[in-house]
Amino acid sequence: MHITVLRDDLLNGVGPIQAVVETKRSLPILSHLLLETSSSHLSVFGTDLDIGVRKRIPGEVVKEGSIALSARKLYEIVRELPATSLDLIVDDELTATITCGHSEFKIKGLPRNDFPSMREPQQRGIVLDRRLFRDLIRRTLFAVSSDQTRYTLNGILFRVTSSDVKMVATDGHRLAMASSGLSVTNSESPATIDVIIPRKAAAETLKLLRDEPGDVAIEISDNHLLLHTDDTLIDARLIEGQFPNYEQVIPANATKEVAVNREAFIAALRRTSTVLGERALPTTMKLTPGKLVLTCVNLDLGEARDRLDVEYQHEEMSIGFNARYILDFLGVLTTDQAIIRLQDPLSPALFTSKDDTQYACVIMPMRL
Amino acid sequence: MHITVLRDDLLNGVGPIQAVVETKRSLPILSHLLLETSSSHLSVFGTDLDIGVRKRIPGEVVKEGSIALSARKLYEIVRELPATSLDLIVDDELTATITCGHSEFKIKGLPRNDFPSMREPQQRGIVLDRRLFRDLIRRTLFAVSSDQTRYTLNGILFRVTSSDVKMVATDGHRLAMASSGLSVTNSESPATIDVIIPRKAAAETLKLLRDEPGDVAIEISDNHLLLHTDDTLIDARLIEGQFPNYEQVIPANATKEVAVNREAFIAALRRTSTVLGERALPTTMKLTPGKLVLTCVNLDLGEARDRLDVEYQHEEMSIGFNARYILDFLGVLTTDQAIIRLQDPLSPALFTSKDDTQYACVIMPMRL
Numbered sequence: 257m258h259i260t261v262l263r264d265d266l267l268n269g270v271g272p273i274q275a276v277v278e279t280k281r282s283l284p285i286l287s288h289l290l291l292e293t294s295s296s297h298l299s300v301f302g303t304d305l306d307i308g309v310r311k312r313i314p315g316e317v318v319k320e321g322s323i324a325l326s327a328r329k330l331y332e333i334v335r336e337l338p339a340t341s342l343d344l345i346v347d348d349e350l351t352a353t354i355t356c357g358h359s360e361f362k363i364k365g366l367p368r369n370d371f372p373s374m375r376e377p378q379q380r381g382i383v384l385d386r387r388l389f390r391d392l393i394r395r396t397l398f399a400v401s402s403d404q405t406r407y408t409l410n411g412i413l414f415r416v417t418s419s420d421v422k423m424v425a426t427d428g429h430r431l432a433m434a435s436s437g438l439s440v441t442n443s444e445s446p447a448t449i450d451v452i453i454p455r456k457a458a459a460e461t462l463k464l465l466r467d468e469p470g471d472v473a474i475e476i477s478d479n480h481l482l483l484h485t486d487d488t489l490i491d492a493r494l495i496e497g498q499f500p501n502y503e504q505v506i507p508a509n510a511t512k513e514v515a516v517n518r519e520a521f522i523a524a525l526r527r528t529s530t531v532l533g534e535r536a537l538p539t540t541m542k543l544t545p546g547k548l549v550l551t552c553v554n555l556d557l558g559e560a561r562d563r564l565d566v567e568y569q570h571e572e573m574s575i576g577f578n579a580r581y582i583l584d585f586l587g588v589l590t591t592d593q594a595i596i597r598l599q600d601p602l603s604p605a606l607f608t609s610k611d612d613t614q615y616a617c618v619i620m621p622m623r624l
Numbered sequence: 625m626h627i628t629v630l631r632d633d634l635l636n637g638v639g640p641i642q643a644v645v646e647t648k649r650s651l652p653i654l655s656h657l658l659l660e661t662s663s664s665h666l667s668v669f670g671t672d673l674d675i676g677v678r679k680r681i682p683g684e685v686v687k688e689g690s691i692a693l694s695a696r697k698l699y700e701i702v703r704e705l706p707a708t709s710l711d712l713i714v715d716d717e718l719t720a721t722i723t724c725g726h727s728e729f730k731i732k733g734l735p736r737n738d739f740p741s742m743r744e745p746q747q748r749g750i751v752l753d754r755r756l757f758r759d760l761i762r763r764t765l766f767a768v769s770s771d772q773t774r775y776t777l778n779g780i781l782f783r784v785t786s787s788d789v790k791m792v793a794t795d796g797h798r799l800a801m802a803s804s805g806l807s808v809t810n811s812e813s814p815a816t817i818d819v820i821i822p823r824k825a826a827a828e829t830l831k832l833l834r835d836e837p838g839d840v841a842i843e844i845s846d847n848h849l850l851l852h853t854d855d856t857l858i859d860a861r862l863i864e865g866q867f868p869n870y871e872q873v874i875p876a877n878a879t880k881e882v883a884v885n886r887e888a889f890i891a892a893l894r895r896t897s898t899v900l901g902e903r904a905l906p907t908t909m910k911l912t913p914g915k916l917v918l919t920c921v922n923l924d925l926g927e928a929r930d931r932l933d934v935e936y937q938h939e940e941m942s943i944g945f946n947a948r949y950i951l952d953f954l955g956v957l958t959t960d961q962a963i964i965r966l967q968d969p970l971s972p973a974l975f976t977s978k979d980d981t982q983y984a985c986v987i988m989p990m991r992l
Contacts, residue, residue, distance in 0.1 A: 329898065329925060336895040351926070359895050363926030527704040527727055530697065557697060558719070558731030 257321020257346040259298050261313055263337045263356060266298070269311040270334055272464050273302040274327035276309050289330060290371045291344070292322035298344075301374060302327055307457050308374045308491040309464060321346050323365035333361055375491045377484045381475025382416060382449070386465055386485065388436055389472050392423040393458050395434040395615055398584040400455045401427035408497040412458050414481075416449040424502050430581045431502055431618040451476055452499055457492035464488055505618055507604045510597035514543060515567035515610070518594050522586050524562040525579045528552040531560045538576030538622035543568050543598075552579075575601040576622040582607065585617040625689020625714040627666050629681055631705045631724060634666070637679040638702055640832050641670040642695035644677050657698060658739045659712070660690035666712075669742060670695055675825050676742045676859040677832060689714055691733035701729055743859045745852045749843025750784060750817070754833055754853065756804055757840050760791040761826050763802040763983055766952040768823045769795035776865040780826050782849075784817035792870050798949045799870055799986040819844055820867055825860035832856055873986055875972045878965035882911060883935035883978065886962050890954050892930040893947045896920040899928045906944030906990035911936050911966075920947075943969040944990040950975065953985040 273289060290301040296317060301310040323346045333354065342356035346365065354361040393412065401409035406428070413424040422435040453461075461483060465472060473484040476494070483490040528539055528550045540551040548566045553559040575598060586594060591609040598605050601621055608616040641657060658669040664685060669678040691714045701722065710724035714733065722729040761780065769777035774796070781792040790803040821829075829851060833840060841852040844862070851858040896907060896918045908919040916934045921927040943966060954962060959977040966973050969989055976984040 326925070329901075332898040333895070333928075336891070336898055338891070358931040359892070360929045361899065361926065362928075363899065523704070523706070524727070527701070530700040530704055531729065531731065533697075557694070558729065560701075560730075561728045563726040 257293060257323060258318035258343065259293050259315045260318065260341055260343050261298055261315035262340075263334060263342050264339050265313045265315070266300075266342065267331075267334050269298075269300040269313045270327070270331050273300055273309045273311060274331040275463070276304060276307055276460050277302040277327045278304045285324060285366060285370045285372075287327055288324040288366055288371070289327045290322065290324050290368055292368065293317045293320045301371070303372055303374070303491075305372065306454065306493045307460055308372070309460070310374060310489040310491075312487045322368040323350055323352055324368060324371055325352055325363060325365045329363060333363075374489070375477060375480055375482055377473065377475055377482045377489065378477065379473070379475075381473055381482070383471050383473050384421065386470045386472045387467065388421070389474075390462060390465055390467060392421065392434045392436070393453075393462050395588045396423045396425040396432040397455070397458050397462070398588070399425040399427055399430055399432035399617070400458075401425075403427065408452060408495060408499055411452040411454040411495045413499040413502070414449060414451050414453050418448070424499070426500070426502060426505075429578070429620050430584075431505060432585070433502070433506075433617075434615045436614055449474070449476055451479075451481060452495035452497065453481060453492065454495050457481065457490075461490060461492070464490060505604060506616075507597065507599055507606050507618065510599045510603065510606050512570040512573070512598045513568070514548065514596040514598065516548060516564060516594050516596070518586055518589055518592055520564055521594060522583060524550050524564055525583055525586075528560040528562050529579045529583075531557050532579075533557065536578060538624060539579040539582075540574055540576050540624055542572070542574045543570070544572045545569055573598065573601060574624060575605070576624040577605075577619055578622060581617075581619050585619070589615070625661060625691060625712070626686035627661050627683045627712050628686065628709055629666055629683035629712065630708075631702060631710050632707050633681045633683070634668075634710065635699075635702050637666075637668040637681045638695070638699050641668055641677045641679060642699040643831070644672060644675055644828050645670040645695040646672045653692060653734060653738045653740075655695055656692040656734055656739070657695045658690065658692045658736055660736065661685045661688045669739070671740055671742070671859075673740065674822065674861045675828055676740070677828070678742060678857040678859075680855045690736040691718055691720055692736060692739055693720055693731060693733045697731060701731075742857070743845060743848055743850055745841065745843055745850045745857065746845065747841070747843075749841055749850070751839050751841050752789065754838045754840045755835065756789070757842075758830055758833055758835060760789065760802045760804070761821075761830050763956045764791045764793040764800040765823070765826050765830070766956070767793040767795055767798055767800035767985070768826075769793075771795065776820060776863060776867055779820040779822040779863045781867040781870070782817060782819050782821050786816070792867070794868070794870060794873075797946070797988050798952075799873060800953070801870070801874075801985075802983045804982055817842070817844055819847075819849060820863035820865065821849060821860065822863050825849065825858075829858060829860075832858060873972060874984075875965065875967055875974050875986065878967045878971065878974050880938040880941070880966045881936070882916065882964040882966065884916060884932060884962050884964070886954055886957055886960055888932055889962060890951060892918050892932055893951055893954075896928040896930050897947045897951075899925050900947075901925065904946060906992060907947040907950075908942055908944050908992055910940070910942045911938070912940045913937055941966065941969065942992060943973070944992040945973075945987055946990060949985070949987050953987070957983070 292299050298313045298315045337356045345353045350365045415422045424433045475482045479494045481492045531554045542549040548564045550562045585607045591611050660667045666681045666683045705724045713721045718733045783790045792801040843850045847862045849860045899922050910917045916932045918930045953975045959979050972986050
């Protein structure tokens with residue numbers, strides 16, 4: 257095997273994939289990346305058996321071939337190389353020689369037949385706008401449950417119908433749901449998708465799909481999700497099981513509306529939370545017409561109070577929340593104003609925004 | 625107690641001092657900062673019993689007083705406050721109220737009489753340029769030994785004579801020495817100083833003394849080092865004992881000179897080191913007239929080779945070093961070129977530079 261590639265291209269391929277690979281698995285081959293030539297490309301493939309990722313890197317193939325190299329070592333070497341072109345040559349004893357300028361590296365590899373295989377896309381899924389897909393993940397990922405006994409909540413529900421695309425995640429205390437009108441760009445036979453994407457696969461997808469204009473092809477095969485762009489293929493095992501019926505928790509009678517400036521709300525929540533330390537104590541929101549007073553009390557340490565001007569026209573109400581949940585929501589909101597819809601101090605509240613009806617969080621209040 | 629200060633001033637005082645304070649000590653008072661008014665200042669003081677630091681912050685004193693507050697909590701609160709003025713009021717029950725804009729915090733404190741006391745400077749030491757003092761620390765700190773059984777090597781030798789100021793540190797494998805002609809600015813009775821500053825005190829001093837023009841007053845009292853600037857007082861316990869006679873390890877017959885570009889040398893050492901992983905294997909430097917070839921061999925993984933153009937006019941020689949030690953030296957060097965003076969592959973080498981005769985490292989070679 258012999259291929260000439262640009263160091264920056266190789267780094268762009270090896271960097272994100274080596275982050276997916278687990279170095280502490282019992283199977284040594286899983287800490288490796290498979291490098292393989294194909295026509296005018298080098299393909300780089302890594303997997304932790306739950307998520308596999310393959311990237312194609314443009315290159316000049318002098319001699320076809322393949323080799324598995326330590327992901328971590330390859331990354332550390334390529335990162336230190338100057339930004340120029342490099343040659344990767346593999347001999348019959350599976351020693352890879354990388355030459356770049358005045359530098360030369362020889363590292364031992366493993367044969368490709370030890371490497372797990374990857375599903376190939378069948379070109380019969382749907383195609384979505386890549387940024388939309390990333391955005392749906394970004395707006396729901398934080399609400400995924402870490403409670404391993406509730407395994408269907410350890411991922412994001414991804415549902416595509418003939419009319420819309422939706423992601424939902426919940427940990428039982430809060431729920432995030434993001435949707436979009438159908439911007440599926442191909443749809444000869446409009447596929448219905450209803451799957452649960454595990455947290456790690458969703459998080460890695462955010463990193464692997466660049467935040468640039470373009471599409472992503474999506475298909476489901478044998479309880480695996482295949483994501484495909486020009487140069488990247490992601491193959492992620494899905495969570496089996498039924499996502500709970502989340503629609504029943506969306507409050508129907510939350511009619512008391514509060515409009516609050518997003519940045520001022522974030523600053524005040526962060527400030528008042530400082531006295532709580534690691535304790536999961538409530539932040540009390542006391543609403544009176546035009547005013548919101550936030551209070552945190554921690555008997556061990558002290559108390560904090562902050563006041564904000566808000567739009568609110570209803571009777572006085574005090575309601576408690578975990579500030580962390582509100583901050584997670586505000587952190588991904590892109591509008592200047594946040595809208596809170598309340599019913600009473602014991603009922604779930606709806607956090608959303610005026611301009612963007614396609615995103616909302618339901619947050620359970622804490623008893624005061 | 626009641627004082628008005630600017631939030632930014634308070635943050636500049638509390639931030640660096642809370643980093644010195646240890647939060648896991650058995651004495652709760654040591655996780656606190658003592659805040660105390662004095663004429664038109666707020667003084668903030670923290671200590672871990674080995675290092676005490678006091679900073680003066682300008683403020684408007686409404687009522688004199690003092691209180692000890694949790695260092696971590698105070699820092700977290702002040703960090704989140706808007707950049708405006710704030711009021712700190714302490715009542716008779718030792719509850720501190722901080723008000724700033726629409727925000728109000730109440731936190732409980734401890735009385736000042738529980739707090740350890742600090743040495744006061746007697747104004748009879750020497751005065752050095754602050755940047756020079758920082759620079760001497762920065763150029764030697766990395767060579768301090770971590771071997772706790774050799775406690776006199778766990779710090780930096782700081783020696784002032786009538787003709788020069790010097791710092792030296794060694795861990796037995798390498799030695800760093802930085803000196804300066806005497807720029808002591810006061811010297812009625814030119815004091816002689818010969819002490820060992822512990823690693824933590826030296827490292828914290830680097831952070832606490834701003835990298836700005838100005839002086840630092842230095843005095844030794846009861847085996848304590850007192851450093852004093854306009855607004856900061858540092859009181860550090862010194863290491864007792866005799867620093868070894870380091871002068872005998874400075875090579876006298878290292879006459880074969882190599883001149884190498886600093887940046888290219890750093891890049892090549894970092895690149896070739898990648899194949900070594902965590903193992904302390906030598907980097908081989910093979911010198912021939914005009915050329916330096918670096919080689920690293922790790923039987924577990926592979927090998928790396930790099931080539932540099934250098935100025936070298938002597939016979940071929942191969943010598944091995946721990947690349948980490950050379951990189952530490954190159955990292956603090958400010959000249960474009962590094963000079964290496966060699967005797968033979970088994971003798972210590974002198975790493976220095978052409979323009980700066982006041983800084984050098986002695987590094988022991990590794991057997992190849």
